[in-house]
Amino acid sequence: MRTQVAIVGAGPAGLFLAHLLRAEGIESVVVERRTRAYVEGRVRAGVLEQGTVDALSRLGLDARLRREGLPHGGTRLSVDGAHFRIDLAELTGGAEVTVYGQQEVMHDLFEAAERHAMPIVFEAEGVELHGIETERPAVTYRTAAGEGRIACDFVAGCDGFHGVCRGALPPGVLRTFERVYPFGWLGILADVPPVDEELIYASHANGFALASMRSPTRSRYYLQCPIDERLEDWPDERFFDELALRLGPDVGERLVRGPSFEKSIAPLRSFVAEPMRHGRLFLLGDAAHIVPPTGAKGMNLAVSDALMLSEALDGFYARASMAGIDGYSARALARVWKAERFSWWFTGLMHRFPEASGFDRRMQVAELDYLRGSRAAQAGFAENYVGLPLDQDLPRRRSVGEAGR
Structure with missing residues (x-):
């Protein structure tokens, strides 16, 4: 098999890239270790930055998003039950975030790939790069049908943190940076109305909590917990009692309880691999970086990687220019590290660390109080939360289509 770009991994980075390349007339083949049902069914993030929404619109894949997504012009923060709102749209000149689960995004991407007969090889074992x-x-x-080989011009490694592509970089080239956090997020999904129309990030003496949603009738809630906690120790009644406590009495009394149909504990880590390009191999998404879920940057960073790489490859094929390819790693990492900084800062602000002292807690409370009263601090928060532009020196509100001009 011969193509221009071989894409390893059919997650958000890989499928966004495949669709972006198709829009530019560039051929690609996607190779995925799992089944479509597995990839599409993974419960992941649900907050899309403005740039991600714009990318779906540019590709003509936003019809269901526009019908079912929940645009949010603001978000709420809480400290020990005292809430305040940050007006994202007003502080950023109209930018918003949209609540629309990664499962829904993947469904839309797969459906469009099927309509366009985009080649995806599922259940591909023993993937190797050459x-x-x-x-x-x-x-x-290898698949059940036999062995396969894809000859190509470039390889896009979109196969996640545990994939093979990052390991293809020589040890003397690859550098990694990591911080593992000493707690996790205990999350549930329940078919009950959300407690609020916007997300609530709560910092409480007992730990962090997040009140989120997937739809007007489906709620997604999280509690900070020890990473070695056991799910069986958290029946729904205990979970909702603790959630109500951390959200505070004004919100907790509005909490609608119901049986959860999904419950899991997710570890938190910050991770970056450098460089994100070596020879004809590019790294995108979780293959290159992981962020704590605080601030919902993971999938959005995967999309921005795909946007940058698609522009670089378009420059190569349309103008025989290597400039974008040579600059991809530095350009992508500049945005990655800013997103890592925001997620690291927001995680540190809202969570309780095991070694934290009374002084540390007072500093958290003081910083949240400053954020509550400072328009400048809120503007910085809002700018990062809705998503920085692909290149920070460019105006925020330009369209995705202008990004490559």
Whole structure:
């Protein structure tokens, strides 16, 4: 099989990239280790930055998002039950976030890929990369039908934190940076109305809580917990009691309770791999970086990686220019590290750390009080929360289509 770009991984980074390349007339083949049902069914983030929404619109894949997504012009923060609102739209000149689960995004991407007969190889085992330092790289794999080989010009590694692509970078080239947090998020999904029309991030003496949603009738709630906590120790009644306590009495009394149909504990880590390009191999999404879920940057960073790489590849094929390809890693990492900074800061602000002292808690409360009263501090928060532009020196409100001009 011969194509221009071989994409390893059919998650958000890989499928967004495939659709963006198709829009530019660039051929690609996607290779995925799992089934479509597995990839589409993974419960992940649900907050889309303005740029991600714009990208879906540019690709003509936003019809269901416009019908079912929940635009949010603000978000709420709480400290020990005292709430305040940050007006995202007013502080950023109209930018918003949209609540629309990653599962829904993936469904839309897969449905469109099927309509356009975009080639995706599922259940591909033993994926290996070859010749990434040459002009003729290749990807090999095995399926139930036999062995396959994709000859290509470039390889896009979109296969996640545990994939094979990052390991293809030579040890002397690859550098990694990591922080593992000493707690996790205990999350549930329940078919009950959300407690508020906007997300609530709560900092409480007992730990962090997040009140989120997936629809007007489906709620997504989280509690900070020890990473070694057992799910069986958290029946729904205990979970909702603790959630009501951390959200405070004014919100807690409005909490609608109901049986959860999904419950899990997610670890938190910050991770960055550098560089994000070596030879003809590019890293995108979780293959290159992980952020704590505080602030919902993970999938959005995957989309911005795909946007940047699609522009670079368009420059190569349309104008025989290597400038975008040579600059991809530095350009992507500049945005990645800013998102890492915001997620690291927001996580530190809202969570209780095991070693934290009374002084540390007073500092959290003081910073939240400052954020409550400072328009300048709120503007900085809002700018990061709705998503920085692909290049920070460019105006925020330009369209996605202008990004490559």
